[in-house]
Amino acid sequence: MEKKIAQVVVVGSFMSDVVTYVDRLPNAGETITGNQLVLCCGGKGANQCVSAARLGARTSMIGKLGKDSFGDEHLQTMTAEGVDTTHITVTDEALTGVGQLTVLPNGQNRVITVSGANAYLTVNDISTARTTISTAKVLLCEIQVEKDTAIAALQTANDLGVLTILNAAPACPNLDPAFFMLSDIFCVNETEAEVTTGIQVRSLDEAAAAAKCLLEKGCKNHVLITLGAQGALLLSRGDAEKPVHIKAPAVSAIDTTGAGDCFLGALAFFLATRPELVLHKAIEYACIVASVSVQRNGTQPSFPHWNELPNELFRSD
Numbered sequence: 675m676e677k678k679i680a681q682v683v684v685v686g687s688f689m690s691d692v693v694t695y696v697d698r699l700p701n702a703g704e705t706i707t708g709n710q711l712v713l714c715c716g717g718k719g720a721n722q723c724v725s726a727a728r729l730g731a732r733t734s735m736i737g738k739l740g741k742d743s744f745g746d747e748h749l750q751t752m753t754a755e756g757v758d759t760t761h762i763t764v765t766d767e768a769l770t771g772v773g774q775l776t777v778l779p780n781g782q783n784r785v786i787t788v789s790g791a792n793a794y795l796t797v798n799d800i801s802t803a804r805t806t807i808s809t810a811k812v813l814l815c816e817i818q819v820e821k822d823t824a825i826a827a828l829q830t831a832n833d834l835g836v837l838t839i840l841n842a843a844p845a846c847p848n849l850d851p852a853f854f855m856l857s858d859i860f861c862v863n864e865t866e867a868e869v870t871t872g873i874q875v876r877s878l879d880e881a882a883a884a885a886k887c888l889l890e891k892g893c894k895n896h897v898l899i900t901l902g903a904q905g906a907l908l909l910s911r912g913d914a915e916k917p918v919h920i921k922a923p924a925v926s927a928i929d930t931t932g933a934g935d936c937f938l939g940a941l942a943f944f945l946a947t948r949p950e951l952v953l954h955k956a957i958e959y960a961c962i963v964a965s966v967s968v969q970r971n972g973t974q975p976s977f978p979h980w981n982e983l984p985n986e987l988f989r990s991d
């Protein structure tokens with residue numbers, strides 16, 4: 675099978691996850707000894723980019739790193755994944771973004787994130803990458819970077835006629851209306867849908883109600899709500915009464931961390947490389963890719979490569 679070539683541009687975050695496994699949390703002023711330390715590359719943008727790249731997309735990342743060993747590691751990882759790193763730049767102003775996780779034996783965790791260098795990705799960085807964006811089929815963006823930067827990225831893609839996917843995550847209650855208007859596909863998970871709309875999302879009917887609310891808030895074309903093991907729900911403008919439920923393959927999940935990022939990178943890949951696919955088919959294929967990731971441990975390490983997936987996902991009839 676020939677590796678597919680496409681162009682997906684991802685605008686988003688780099689985070690280095692520092693994960694400490696402990697028996698219990700320390701009290702104020704107390705020092706305890708942890709059991710294990712794990713360091714890994716993450717960040718929604720970086721994860722989504724790796725997901726698309728592993729499927730064979732010619733992928734370019736626009737992001738900001740600090741001048742530190744975490745930043746070096748991200749750059750090496752992106753290069754090893756075949757991602758175009760031209761628009762990954764480095765700032766003196768802050769260290770690479772970090773997610774500090776403390777995990778208890780029952781799996782419960784406490785997380786502190788520091789945006790760090792991600793906050794220094796500017797509108798100017800988007801202007802510099804305009805030519806690269808102009809060659810892309812899909813621009814994928816999330817909001818772990820500054821609001822103005824994300825809006826500039828979406829606006830640039832709109833001006834250039836590039837399809838936009840916004841992953842409106844992390845959850846944000848008062849989203850700038852520009853995010854709705856500039857995204858061709860507005861994608862959130864159940865929690866983010868709840869926070870963005872104020873509608874509880876515990877069932878397909880509630881997801882459909884939240885999707886309808888998002889269309890009413892001004893979403894340009896499509897609202898997509900991912901539903902974990904249940905797959906995803908799509909509601910498209912002009913078809914507002916008919917939500918489409920796309921089921922996820924039934925699998926034995928062992929670690930769902932990063933499933934959403936794997937799904938989004940895959941969706942960008944299919945939309946960029948298989949223009950003949952109708953949207954709900956591209957979503958079905960992205961669900962298949964994400965279902966592979968949940969059967970493996972870790973975030974980026976769990977994302978499948980194109981040659982680990984069924985041939986039909988890559989065939990262009």
Ligand SMILES: Nc1ncnc2c1ncn2[C@@H]1O[C@H](COP(=O)(O)OP(=O)(O)OP(=O)(O)O)[C@@H](O)[C@H]1O
Nearest residue numbers: 863900901902903905922927930932933934961964
């Ligand atoms: N248990 C599961 N079995 C099969 N597929 C799954 C499972 N969990 C997630 N998926 C797939 O991954 C997609 C994204 O999952 P989910 O809705 O949990 O995203 P998320 O909450 O953003 O994920 P995370 O925050 O853990 O990265 C789903 O639409 C589905 O296709």
